[in-house]
Amino acid sequence: METIEADYVVVGAGSAGCVLAARLSEDPSVRVVVLEAGGPDRNIWIHIPIGYGKTIADPSVNWCYETEPDPGLGGRKIFWPRGKVLGGSSSINGLLYVRGQPEDYDQWRQLGNVGWSFDDVLPYFKRSEGRVGGGDAGGLRGRDGALTVTDFNDRNPLSEAYLQAATEIGIPRNDDYNGPTQEGVGYYQTTIRNGRRCSAAVAFLKPAMKRPNLRVITRALAERILFAGKRAVGVAFSHGGESVTVRATREVILCGGAVNSPQLLMLSGVGAAQHLTDMGVAVTHDLPGVGRNLQDHYQVRFVYKCTQPITVNDIMMSNLRMARMGVQYLLTRGGPLTASAGQVGIFTRTRPELASPDIQFHFIGFSADRPSEGLHKFSGFTQNVCQLRPESRGEILLKSPDPKAPPAIHPNYLATELDRATLIEGLKLGRRIAGRPVMQRFIASEYLPGPGTQSDAEWLDYARAYGSTIYHPIGTAKMGHDSMAVVDDQLRVHGIDGLRVADASIMPTMVSGNTNAACIMIGEKCADMLRGRQLARAA
Numbered sequence: 001m002e003t004i005e006a007d008y009v010v011v012g013a014g015s016a017g018c019v020l021a022a023r024l025s026e027d028p029s030v031r032v033v034v035l036e037a038g039g040p041d042r043n044i045w046i047h048i049p050i051g052y053g054k055t056i057a058d059p060s061v062n063w064c065y066e067t068e069p070d071p072g073l074g075g076r077k078i079f080w081p082r083g084k085v086l087g088g089s090s091s092i093n094g095l096l097y098v099r100g101q102p103e104d105y106d107q108w109r110q111l112g113n114v115g116w117s118f119d120d121v122l123p124y125f126k127r128s129e130g131r132v133g134g135g136d137a138g139g140l141r142g143r144d145g146a147l148t149v150t151d152f153n154d155r156n157p158l159s160e161a162y163l164q165a166a167t168e169i170g171i172p173r174n175d176d177y178n179g180p181t182q183e184g185v186g187y188y189q190t191t192i193r194n195g196r197r198c199s200a201a202v203a204f205l206k207p208a209m210k211r212p213n214l215r216v217i218t219r220a221l222a223e224r225i226l227f228a229g230k231r232a233v234g235v236a237f238s239h240g241g242e243s244v245t246v247r248a249t250r251e252v253i254l255c256g257g258a259v260n261s262p263q264l265l266m267l268s269g270v271g272a273a274q275h276l277t278d279m280g281v282a283v284t285h286d287l288p289g290v291g292r293n294l295q296d297h298y299q300v301r302f303v304y305k306c307t308q309p310i311t312v313n314d315i316m317m318s319n320l321r322m323a324r325m326g327v328q329y330l331l332t333r334g335g336p337l338t339a340s341a342g343q344v345g346i347f348t349r350t351r352p353e354l355a356s357p358d359i360q361f362h363f364i365g366f367s368a369d370r371p372s373e374g375l376h377k378f379s380g381f382t383q384n385v386c387q388l389r390p391e392s393r394g395e396i397l398l399k400s401p402d403p404k405a406p407p408a409i410h411p412n413y414l415a416t417e418l419d420r421a422t423l424i425e426g427l428k429l430g431r432r433i434a435g436r437p438v439m440q441r442f443i444a445s446e447y448l449p450g451p452g453t454q455s456d457a458e459w460l461d462y463a464r465a466y467g468s469t470i471y472h473p474i475g476t477a478k479m480g481h482d483s484m485a486v487v488d489d490q491l492r493v494h495g496i497d498g499l500r501v502a503d504a505s506i507m508p509t510m511v512s513g514n515t516n517a518a519c520i521m522i523g524e525k526c527a528d529m530l531r532g533r534q535l536a537r538a539a
Contacts, residue, residue, distance in 0.1 A: 004033060007030045009234065009252045010253050011255060011256055012034075013088060015088055016502045018086075018088075018200035021208060022208035023524065030213060034214070035217055035235060039061075039085060040086055043061055046061065046085070048337055049196070057370075059084075061085040061091065062092060064079070065259060073464050073467070076464075079469075089471070090200040093471065094340055095192060096188050097190060098517055102118035104509070108509065114489050115489055125142065125521050128142065128145040128521065129141060129147055129149055132148060133151050141176075141178065147191060147200070147203045150193075151187055161441075162363045163344055165436035165438050174347075178517075182356070182513075184346070219240070221237055221404065233248060251498045251500060253526065253530075254500070262407075269285065271288070271290035279400070289486045292484055293476060294393060294394035294409075295473070295474050300386070300427060301448060303380055304383070305379060305443070310379070311366055313375045313381075336365075339364075342363065346360065351425070359426040362384040364382040364384065367382045376447075391416040392412050392419050431446075434446070474510055475507050478505070485508075486506075487500065491506060504518070
């Protein structure tokens, strides 16, 4: 069995892991080893922005998980794509850059997590971000960071009509939802650089891989964390059919995400003792919160048939138009091939008495039953609705002590009355927006759910039958100090030395929007914790 020596071992080259490895390796005296279960990011569809439609169900770059039957959805199983490639989910996601609301992070601090208020984390958002274009009211944006953030720029009549319709029902125009206020309607901001995806691997890891003190090992499946008593001292992993050990003289940091980090903890004997015993795993440390507190954004779609052949569906149905689209992209790095998973976004409140938005909309200039099955064979576009801060909590459990076996994912969607009521009101609001005359001239018919859906019970039935994940699982190794917390506010695993977690799993509660930007911030902040420093709080 080969043994590798390092100071730090990072498990997972996803959004946070890429940042963490890049920052730690800035110190030439430190040896950093990164283990990534997937391969290099050579798939061309990773780098063409609209290519997420190809990679979302491609097992060569994707774990392609499936949930257990969910009682809140009538026993349906839900497909859960997660990145399995350099860059992790930032290499296959919808490219949207959304920080959430300042209140999200202030709540983390209110729960006892020192150093995690919005004023504390803002410097880390700014350090990573290379914002192109747009204003900067309040000095909230970063201009010099490695992660390029641009405004969606393929403007079209459908998007403009949707913007106008939203403002007509009282939703204010907001050209920077990552600025002083999130509420409003505007074009999404995307992690696109010169017409290509700017993943965490492209932005952070690839430049750092030139350093001699950073070693990235792909197709390396972590099997278990190695302990000396209650201290993590390395990781055992399989690579090319061989068993390999990497020893960490300082720390092991898990960056596998909300599914894989708790799975590896449990495989290593860290978790609820009874569950581990039932799975035949020797207990290293009884930590009942591992895998619990699972949260996700649940989306429900409107699909419309369009009156004009101006959607991406129409392009994909014509070889000539597809060829023109390809030429446009090659010559200008623009056009439909740069479409993100949402061109126009809305953050708004379902009830006027709420302090901040509780619902998010994604407007998309194409339509499909499932992205992996191709676009509809008609002119179509989509309006997605999701609740920002769900109350429902699920869990992730082991199915087997075999590291190659997928875990059991129990999302427990729509388990609370608030979640159900919020989604119903969001769907009603979506129909109001689509009902404006400026939108009606583009709508031949509402394909899904159809005009027959009217009552609250009918809306809920539709949501249960047709909704799905919007790919934002978090919370399964939550940060905190209560009996179900897994890490403290320094991201150290409770009861274990030399082991931290830095990814979406540490979020105690959901951020109000897409989660990738927050994951990159977590990687930035963890790196400074390990280096014994921190950026000054925002004034």
